Amino acid sequence: MFDDVRDLYNQTILTRGRAPQHMHRLAAFDASAKGDNPMCGDRVEVWLKYAEDGAIAETGYLARGCEISVVSADLMVEAVQGQSPADTKALFTAFRTLVQTGECPDCTPALAPLQPLSAVHKYASRVKCATLPWLALLAALDGVNPSKPASSE
Amino acid sequence: MTDLARIRADFPILNETVRGKKLVFLDSAASAQKPRPVIDAMVHAMEHQYANIHRGLHWMSERTTDAYEAARDAAAGLLNARDRHEIIFTRNSTEAMNLMAHSFGRGMLKPGQAVVISAMEHHSNIIPWQMLRDAHGIELRVAPITDAGELDMPAFTALLADGKVGLVAITHMSNVLGTYTPAERITQIAHARGAKVMFDGSQAIVHRRIDVQAIDADFYCFTGHKLYGPTGIGVLWGRRELLDAMPPFMGGGDMISSVSYERSTWAEVPHKFEAGTPAIIEGIGLKAAIDYVQAIGYDAIAAHEAALTDHALARLSAIEGITIIGRAQDRGGVVSFTLDRAHAHDIATLLDRQGIAVRAGHHCAEPLMRRLGLDSTARASFGIYTTPDEIDALADTLTKIREFFA
Numbered sequence: 001m002f003d004d005v006r007d008l009y010n011q012t013i014l015t016r017g018r019a020p021q022h023m024h025r026l027a028a029f030d031a032s033a034k035g036d037n038p039m040c041g042d043r044v045e046v047w048l049k050y051a052e053d054g055a056i057a058e059t060g061y062l063a064r065g066c067e068i069s070v071v072s073a074d075l076m077v078e079a080v081q082g083q084s085p086a087d088t089k090a091l092f093t094a095f096r097t098l099v100q101t102g103e104c105p106d107c108t109p110a111l112a113p114l115q116p117l118s119a120v121h122k123y124a125s126r127v128k129c130a131t132l133p134w135l136a137l138l139a140a141l142d143g144v145n146p147s148k149p150a151s152s153e
Numbered sequence: 154m155t156d157l158a159r160i161r162a163d164f165p166i167l168n169e170t171v172r173g174k175k176l177v178f179l180d181s182a183a184s185a186q187k188p189r190p191v192i193d194a195m196v197h198a199m200e201h202q203y204a205n206i207h208r209g210l211h212w213m214s215e216r217t218t219d220a221y222e223a224a225r226d227a228a229a230g231l232l233n234a235r236d237r238h239e240i241i242f243t244r245n246s247t248e249a250m251n252l253m254a255h256s257f258g259r260g261m262l263k264p265g266q267a268v269v270i271s272a273m274e275h276h277s278n279i280i281p282w283q284m285l286r287d288a289h290g291i292e293l294r295v296a297p298i299t300d301a302g303e304l305d306m307p308a309f310t311a312l313l314a315d316g317k318v319g320l321v322a323i324t325h326m327s328n329v330l331g332t333y334t335p336a337e338r339i340t341q342i343a344h345a346r347g348a349k350v351m352f353d354g355s356q357a358i359v360h361r362r363i364d365v366q367a368i369d370a371d372f373y374c375f376t377g378h379k380l381y382g383p384t385g386i387g388v389l390w391g392r393r394e395l396l397d398a399m400p401p402f403m404g405g406g407d408m409i410s411s412v413s414y415e416r417s418t419w420a421e422v423p424h425k426f427e428a429g430t431p432a433i434i435e436g437i438g439l440k441a442a443i444d445y446v447q448a449i450g451y452d453a454i455a456a457h458e459a460a461l462t463d464h465a466l467a468r469l470s471a472i473e474g475i476t477i478i479g480r481a482q483d484r485g486g487v488v489s490f491t492l493d494r495a496h497a498h499d500i501a502t503l504l505d506r507q508g509i510a511v512r513a514g515h516h517c518a519e520p521l522m523r524r525l526g527l528d529s530t531a532r533a534s535f536g537i538y539t540t541p542d543e544i545d546a547l548a549d550t551l552t553k554i555r556e557f558f559a
Contacts, residue, residue: 001553004172005506009499014558040498041515041522041529064528066498067558123502 007119008126009067017067022077026060035136036149037128042069043149046136056080056088061133068126072117073133079113085141092134099130157457160449161538163188174508177543182328182356182487182534183512185381187442194441195383195434206433207407207424221433224440225423228388231443232373233364239396241389241423242431246355247277249374249389250322252426253351254281256399257320257372264290266319269312269348271334272298272524273327276517278353282322292317298524302330302479306338313346321350325357325373329516329532330479331462331487333357336368344369349395355379359536360458360485362451365390377435381537382442386435389426396422403428446537454537458486461535461544468548474555478530486535489516492551494558497531503554504531509547 026047035044042065051057059077063070080088095114098104102121104111120130135150161167164186169176178186198220204213206221229237243249258268268282272295286293296309312318321343326333336352343350351372354363358375365373376387401408401419405428410418419425446454465488469475474493492500501513512532515522522528533547
């Protein structure tokens with residue numbers, strides 16, 4: 001019955017949705033931020049630990065939301081591992097283009113872990129689900145006041 | 154309802170397909186579809202009978218004024234208001250509640266008095282009172298609900314015990330749980346403690362005959378677009394003596410008696426509360442919607458929707474992993490649920506691919522969601538055109554969605 005949604009709900013998404021690999025709080029962290037989608041109620045919180053060179057050493061998150069926002073957070077953790085803050089922001093820009101348009105003109109190998117989300121662009125109302133954890137991550141990188149959640153609206 | 158097919162034929166949009174699938178529209182509580190008479194009345198006004206109202210000294214203005222004011226009579230009849238001047242047109246229920254918070258809240262309540270709402274209000278019946286609390290020193294009290302999703306009457310009564318409550322502003326039917334609140338008991342308890350009562354009837358008026366005199370309400374509001382009418386027009390009904398005593402809401406044209414730079418005086422109700430050119434076409438559409446609903450009759454509407462709701466509760470309850478949210482004894486055609494294996498948004502996306510439209514999210518009732526320990530639910534809501542087959546389609550598809558996420 002749902003053959004036409006297998007592009008969005010592909011095997012990676014379904015498997016990760018059932019058993020996220022990185023959904024946990026970091027006991028020790030350097031930065032954290034929350035993300036909030038006030039229109040739909042999805043919430044995510046992200047924690048970061050930096051390496052000595054300033055790259056992202058470890059990322060953890062907790063999310064209460066749909067399959068797309070949870071899996072996006074889970075894949076994000078892998079994509080940003082070892083990336084500098086600047087590279088992470090560039091990665092988000094490329095990822096956002098991917099989920100908004102399905103195209104990826106500036107694709108780098110770093111984007112590969114996020115490719116399972118490429119069909120999100122066909123579901124306009126779900127784009128903000130995929131970008132929500134990233135907005136929280138960027139807010140953490142920027143040291144934004146953690147009490148004021150980043151919003152995908 | 155024996156003539157369901159005839160009713161459905163009145164709603165052109167029900168013939169639409171969504172991605173090649175027949176539209177199954179189960180989101181009427183968010184906004185209902187429009188029958189042909191409403192569409193025709195609005196088009197007719199724009200094509201044949203339109204000018205600004207209440208001010209033109211010409212034929213077109215006079216006829217348009219008559220058509221618009223006929224909507225006031227229709228709304229007064231719908232609510233069984235004593236006096237047509239008690240009907241104030243607003244943009245929607247949200248504006249009606251903001252009008253109340255401003256004109257009744259600031260005009261009639263004194264700092265230190267309290268407003269009681271319930272734990273199952275739409276944001277539109279929370280935020281205006283919070284704004285009033287912060288600006289005017291009003292205490293905001295929240296009457297709790299039971300785990301079944303009904304108003305906790307002993308707790309509600311206790312909230313009024315100190316006599317400080319000036320207004321109870323409460324939903325007449327929850328947009329999330331489908332619960333009706335016991336209007337007559339609420340007004341009895343409130344009036345015994347000197348409080349006035351405003352009902353948010355946005356959902357209730359769609360499903361049930363409302364008699365504001367019988368329930369002894371002081372204010373009642375609803376919105377046109379959920380009652381098969383257009384967007385942009387709503388109604389606040391209030392007792393004449395209260396409306397007369399309240400200061401205006403917005404200032405501008407139409408709401409004045411005389412204007413000078415030193416001092417202006419206000420028009421009589423309802424015009425005191427209707428500043429500026431109103432939603433004329435929408436008012437004419439609302440009249441057509443009210444006429445349409447009343448021609449079908451609330452007995453038939455209520456019977457149809459009670460049968461649909463029973464059918465939906467039976468079918469959905471039988472699906473493994475589904476939890477129905479809200480088990481009130483007295484409830485209407487709004488059914489919220491969660492599914493163990495899938496988030497509400499994922500459910501909504503998969504249902505949408507089958508042409509089935511439901512709402513998913515917090516339904517503009519975040520505090521209620523917190524009370525229920527939920528972030529979101531999926532919600533199916535029914536209208537006069539909803540069929541048992543559509544509910545079967547929902548239930549069958551939900552069963553397959555659960556398998557999909559196995």
